[in-house]
Amino acid sequence: xxxxxxxxxxxxxxxxxxxxxxxxxxxxxxxxxxxxxxxxxxxxxxxxxxxxxxxxxxxxxxxxxxxxxxxxxxxxxxxxxxxxxxxxxxxxxxxxxxxxxxxxxxxxxxxxxxxxxxxxxxxxxxxxxxxxxxxxxxxxxxxxxxxxxxxxxxxxxxxxxxxxxxxxxxxxxxxxxxxxxxxxxxxxxxxxxxxxxxxxxxxxxxxxxxxxxxxxxxxxxxxxxxxxxxxxxxxxxxxxxxxxxxxxxxxxxxxxxxxxxxxxxxxxxxxxxxxxxxxxxxxxxxxxxxxxxxxxxxxxxxxxxxxxxxxxxxxxxxxxxxxxxxxxxxxxxxxxxxxxxxxxxxxxxxxx
Amino acid sequence: xxxxxxxxxxxxxxxxxxxxxxxxxxxxxxxxxxxxxxxxxxxxxxxxxxxxxxxxxxxxxxxxxxxxxxxxxxxxxxxxxxxxxxxxxxxxxxxxxxxxxxxxxxxxxxxxxxxxxxxxxxxxxxxxxxxxxxxxxxxxxxxxxxxxxxxxxxxxxxxxxxxxxxxxxxxxxxxxxxxxxxxxxxxxxxxxxxxxxxxxxxxxxxxxxxxxxxxxxxxxxxxxxxxxxxxxxxxxxxxxxxxxxxxxxxxxxxxxxxxxxxxxxxxxxxxxxxxxxxxxxxxxxxxxxxxxxxxxxxxxxxxxxxxxxxxxxxxxxxxxxxxxxxxxxxxxxxxxxxxxxxxxxxxxxxxxxxxxxxxxxxxxxxxxxxxxxxxxxxxxxxxxxxxxxxxxxxxxxxxxxxxxxxxxxxxxxxxxxxxxxxxxxxxxxxxxxxxxxxxxxxxxxxxxxxxxxxxxxxxxxxxxxxxxxxxxxxxxxxxxxx
Numbered sequence: 029x030x031x032x033x034x035x036x037x038x039x040x041x042x043x044x045x046x047x048x049x050x051x052x053x054x055x056x057x058x059x060x061x062x063x064x065x066x067x068x069x070x071x072x073x074x075x076x077x078x079x080x081x082x083x084x085x086x087x088x089x090x091x092x093x094x095x096x097x098x099x100x101x102x103x104x105x106x107x108x109x110x111x112x113x114x115x116x117x118x119x120x121x122x123x124x125x126x127x128x129x130x131x132x133x134x135x136x137x138x139x140x141x142x143x144x145x146x147x148x149x150x151x152x153x154x155x156x157x158x159x160x161x162x163x164x165x166x167x168x169x170x171x172x173x174x175x176x177x178x179x180x181x182x183x184x185x186x187x188x189x190x191x192x193x194x195x196x197x198x199x200x201x202x203x204x205x206x207x208x209x210x211x212x213x214x215x216x217x218x219x220x221x222x223x224x225x226x227x228x229x230x231x232x233x234x235x236x237x238x239x240x241x242x243x244x245x246x247x248x249x250x251x252x253x254x255x256x257x258x259x260x261x262x263x264x265x266x267x268x269x270x271x272x273x274x275x276x277x278x279x280x281x282x283x284x285x286x287x288x289x290x291x292x293x294x295x296x297x298x299x300x301x302x303x304x305x306x307x308x309x310x311x312x313x314x315x316x317x318x319x320x321x322x323x324x325x326x327x328x329x330x331x332x333x334x335x336x337x338x339x340x341x342x343x344x345x346x347x348x349x350x351x352x353x354x355x356x357x358x359x360x361x362x363x364x365x366x367x368x369x370x371x372x373x374x375x376x377x378x379x380x
Numbered sequence: 381x382x383x384x385x386x387x388x389x390x391x392x393x394x395x396x397x398x399x400x401x402x403x404x405x406x407x408x409x410x411x412x413x414x415x416x417x418x419x420x421x422x423x424x425x426x427x428x429x430x431x432x433x434x435x436x437x438x439x440x441x442x443x444x445x446x447x448x449x450x451x452x453x454x455x456x457x458x459x460x461x462x463x464x465x466x467x468x469x470x471x472x473x474x475x476x477x478x479x480x481x482x483x484x485x486x487x488x489x490x491x492x493x494x495x496x497x498x499x500x501x502x503x504x505x506x507x508x509x510x511x512x513x514x515x516x517x518x519x520x521x522x523x524x525x526x527x528x529x530x531x532x533x534x535x536x537x538x539x540x541x542x543x544x545x546x547x548x549x550x551x552x553x554x555x556x557x558x559x560x561x562x563x564x565x566x567x568x569x570x571x572x573x574x575x576x577x578x579x580x581x582x583x584x585x586x587x588x589x590x591x592x593x594x595x596x597x598x599x600x601x602x603x604x605x606x607x608x609x610x611x612x613x614x615x616x617x618x619x620x621x622x623x624x625x626x627x628x629x630x631x632x633x634x635x636x637x638x639x640x641x642x643x644x645x646x647x648x649x650x651x652x653x654x655x656x657x658x659x660x661x662x663x664x665x666x667x668x669x670x671x672x673x674x675x676x677x678x679x680x681x682x683x684x685x686x687x688x689x690x691x692x693x694x695x696x697x698x699x700x701x702x703x704x705x706x707x708x709x710x711x712x713x714x715x716x717x718x719x720x721x722x723x724x725x726x727x728x729x730x731x732x733x734x735x736x737x738x739x740x741x742x743x744x745x746x747x748x749x750x751x752x753x754x755x756x757x758x759x760x761x762x763x764x765x766x767x768x769x770x771x772x773x774x775x776x777x778x779x780x781x782x783x784x785x786x787x788x789x790x791x792x793x794x795x796x797x798x799x800x801x802x803x804x805x806x807x808x809x810x811x812x813x814x815x816x817x818x819x820x821x822x823x824x825x826x827x828x829x830x831x832x833x834x835x836x837x838x839x840x841x842x843x844x845x846x847x848x849x850x851x852x853x854x855x856x857x858x859x860x861x862x
Contacts, residue, residue, distance in 0.1 A: 178594040179826050187824070194826060195809075198819060201861035202495045 031066055032111050033262075034151075036098065036142065037120030038070035039078065041219050042157060042212075042254060046119060047079065049255045051087045056252060056359045060259035064088035071096065071107050071120065098138030101145070108149035115262055116146050116154040123159075123185065131188035139192050140199055147203035153268065154205055155261045158193055160213040160247070160273075161186035166342035169245050172279070173345040175271045182338075193271070206268035208261040210254075213275050213343055217251030217365055218372035223331070225373050228380045231289045234302025239340035240309065242283030247275040247345045250365035253358035260354040272350040276358050276365070279344035285362065292366045293380065381574065382425065383581045386602055388609065392418035392579065395598060395612040397586050397627070400467020401845050402832030402852045403618030404569035405508065409856035411578035418579045418610065419570075420600065422619075423464035425582035428567055433663060434684035442471050449622075451722060451737040451798075457645055458797040459735070461620055465582050466565035468620070469845065472799060473664035473682060474545035474562050476514035478505050479840035479847040480674060487837040491808025494818040504850040504857070511568050512849070514543035516666065522557045523657045524680045524710045525667035531761030532669050535753070542666040542679070545845075554659045584608065585731075589615060589631040595827060614859075616820075618832040618852070621801035622724055625834060626733035628805070628815075628822070629726040635823060636815040641722030641735065642803035642839045645743050645796045646715045647789070648681055648691045649754055651763035656707040658683055669757070674717045674841025676746040678754045681711040694795065695767055695774065712758065714750030715800075716743040718839040724804050739796060744789040747796070752785045769795040800844055805834035807851075819858040820851075831855045 033050065037043035048054065050068060053061035062068065068091045072078045078093040096103030098120055108114065122134045143154060163173050164180030181187040193209055200207035216224060230236050249257075257274030261267045280288075286305065293299045350356035360368070373380060393416040396407040407419040424441065431437040439447040444463035451457045462468040481498035488496040521529070525541060532539035546560035547567075553559055561567075574580060581602075588599045598610040617624050625638030668679035681687070685706045692698030692709075702709065722737030755766045755776050765777045770793065773784055789796075805822075807830075808814035814837075816822050820829040831852045833844055840847055 176594050178591065190824075190826075194821070195817070197862050198494070198817065198821075198858070201858060 032114035033062060033066060034069045034107060034114045034116045036071040036118045039072045039076040040119060041221060042251065043119040045219050045251045046117065046255050046258060048083065051083060051089055054252045054255055057256045060255060062089050069094055069107065069111065098141060099133045101141045104141040104145035108145045111149045113150040113152055116142060116151050117258060117262055118142055118154060118156045121157060128184040131184050135188040136191045136195060139196055143196060143199045143203060143205065147205055152206060153208065153262065154200065155208045155210060155258055156196055158209050158211045159189045160211060160343050160345065162190035162193060166344055169243060169342050171342065173273065175273065175349050208267045209271040210257055210261050211271065211273050212249045212254050213247040213345060215249045215251050215254055217369050219251065220369060225378055225380065228289060228370060231286055232293050232299060232301050232380055234304030235306045236286045237339055238283065238286060238305040238307050242281065244282050244340055245279040245342045245344040246282055246285060247279040247343060249275040250360040253360055257350060257356050260356055264354045266353045272354065273345040273347055274350055274356065275345055275347050276361055280362055288362050289366050292363060292370060296367050297370060381579050383579055386581055386608055388606065390418065390608065390610045392416055392610065392612050394614045395420060395610055396616045396618055398467060398618035398620065398832060399465045399565060399570060400462060400618065400620060400832065401469050401565060401848045404466065404565035404573065405849045405852035406616050406618060406831045406856050407578055408569040408573040408576065409853060411573050411576040413860050418581060419573060420584050420586060421465045421582045422585045423582065425465040425580065428562060428564055433562065434682045434687060436686040438471060451643065451735040453736055453738045454791065455739060455793050455796055457643060457737050457739065459643065459801055460799050461622065465570060469564040470566060475666050475843045476543045476545050476846045477842035479842065483674065483840045491806055491814050491837045492810040493808045496818060501850055501854065504853040505846065507853050508849040512545045512563055514545055516541040516543050518548055518558065520556055522662050522665050523555055524662065524683060525665040527657065527710065527761040528667045528669065528680060528712065528757065531757035534760040535757050537669050537671055539667055539669045542668045544666045553661050559661050560663055586627060587630065589627065614827045616829045616831050620832055621804045621834045622733060622735055624830055624832055625724040625804040626726040633822060633825065636813060638724035638804050640720040640803055640806060641724050641737060641801065642718040642720050643722060643737055643798040644715050644718045644800040644839055645739055645747060646713050646798050647747055647751060647769055647795055648711050648713050649751065649769065650688065650691050650709055650711045650767045651758040652705065652765050653708050653762060654764055657710050658707050676714060676716045676750045678712060678714040678750050681713040683709065683711045687711065692767060694769065712754055714747055714754055716746035717841040719743065720803055720838060745787065748786050748788040752782055752787065755782050755785065802833045802836045802844055803838055805830050806837045807835040808837060820855040829855065
């Protein structure tokens, strides 16, 4: 890896885990730690709490926090100021905004600002985190997306990520940079935001939403698996100019996801669980889809309705290309990953 | 290879629709880089010498609908489009300009065109010029040019021989000016394309595009009858300012498509001289007075017998005059810069879309001022009379009479025409205005590009072919890098 690394979204879920990984390695992926002497610049939003002394103790990697706003070109310039041929790992992005416009400002314009500023500093490779949403939903449960699947963006977020991918490719070509696009589906694991903890609570209380038959397939990615994918995308020569799906080894049926969480809560953590589901007919998700579309077309965004609209969809991908070309191998699967997530929540003093 | 008997199912990595300056440069550049390209053209595949230049035969063979198409509005504007392999370059006068730098800068600013400036376009203009070699007259100017230059000098204006895309031959005409032949697309980029392994399919109209897996499916009709299906990874639509937006609309793509259409409204004036001024094979001269540019300019127009007859059709005995006195007649044009005041809309069940354009007050002022200035220039150069095409003051015979000419063309004026239509799918990252991105990719679609005159954000105020070719070259090179 490069001597200098720029990490955006360092205060976010993926970014903070990646930061941890670069400084100390991760339990199953010790080799993703940056080489001793590496300079690491972390980009935080103004007002975000930044890297702690605890995290930077015991490491020879120097960490410099930079605060600013991706949508401000001058802030991006400042981020790269004085760096030489850095590597950019761009994890910042908006998933659940208040207004659809924010998707485009941050996800598209912000990314382009970074690439422009990066190219001036001689940045050779940029790894950017996209999503499953530019590709939409699988036509049937057994179908798997690969990197050749056509764009079919899901709502405003999907369109913003599609635009981000396409325009970033255009920019990288003009700027002579190697661009690597990483597409993770739904992720889970330590550092998860409150919305995911709420999901565990709902399952414990018997309110885990199950729409339709629950046999729809969802790819998920344990956060450390994703960090491995990002590290490979950043390091591997074959990754230049490529796109990769990075997920757990196999997709899971929705019902299995809920059952697994319930079983971990009960058996591993000895919690009382209600053994019930909030069973809703499949059309509820369809209704939510149209309500979501209507809200988004008005330029607004409602997180719960958006998430509900996706609950009965198949969103499943194949990681064959990342395995073949990068040697990506996810070591953590659903049960172990969920156990670690719940452990982390409890360690943080959260109640489920 | 020329495909004359196509199978009903074809497959190519890249398909380019339309073989005019945009499509031919795109196809040749991509094929030159080793890509597999199929170039599809609605019109016929005819060599440059299939007819005499600027004749009625040429209009029948190489123009869409024999050259008779009109944009509705008050007044309506007649427009002419090439429809053959090579498109507009096969029938136009080959006048070559680069778009003025200040216009390119306004596009970059107002439409947010990325990586776009006169300096960044330099290499693309140069690459096309190396193939096209635009050139002025090697020695003496034809009489039509001299008239404009003398008259302009007497009126205190400057007139220039604008380079044209022609080859000058060794033989001289009666005035001692070498004969010239167009360096059209069929003489340059189309043969380059074929030599680089490209496949050309003429006489094939594309009806519709549809997404197919991660590529596109093209529904087409060959020779007016047989249905064809073409599958491809990437499509470049280069069918011109009217048919590019119409095809996209028929394919369900409408965001900022065909909502703006610019054209450069033009009127023709014809001057009669006592002495012979028109010589067989003279072609069209590139002489232009452009000091009022980009608002308006005037210069030499096609003055073949056929074109003179059309230009004088409204005059009493105009056609007879054109036939009998054509050696003494020569036509000139006044061209205004266009606004974005038009639209193109595909109509279900019709082959041709509805084209509308409202000539603005400003354009009527430009044309009015231009007619007045040009009439004075021609009289100063010794014209006996000038046919203005106006309903009052049809014929002007003296400088004193020019005082009667209005500074604004009347709203009911019926002889406005154009050969330059553009801007119906403007480029840029500003998604409120632009249909395609900074390199021609249609917004919201992968693998679908437009690379022709439609993507010019506004009228450049000069003949657009040079700019179209440079943009097509730029877009193709970018495509190859991504």
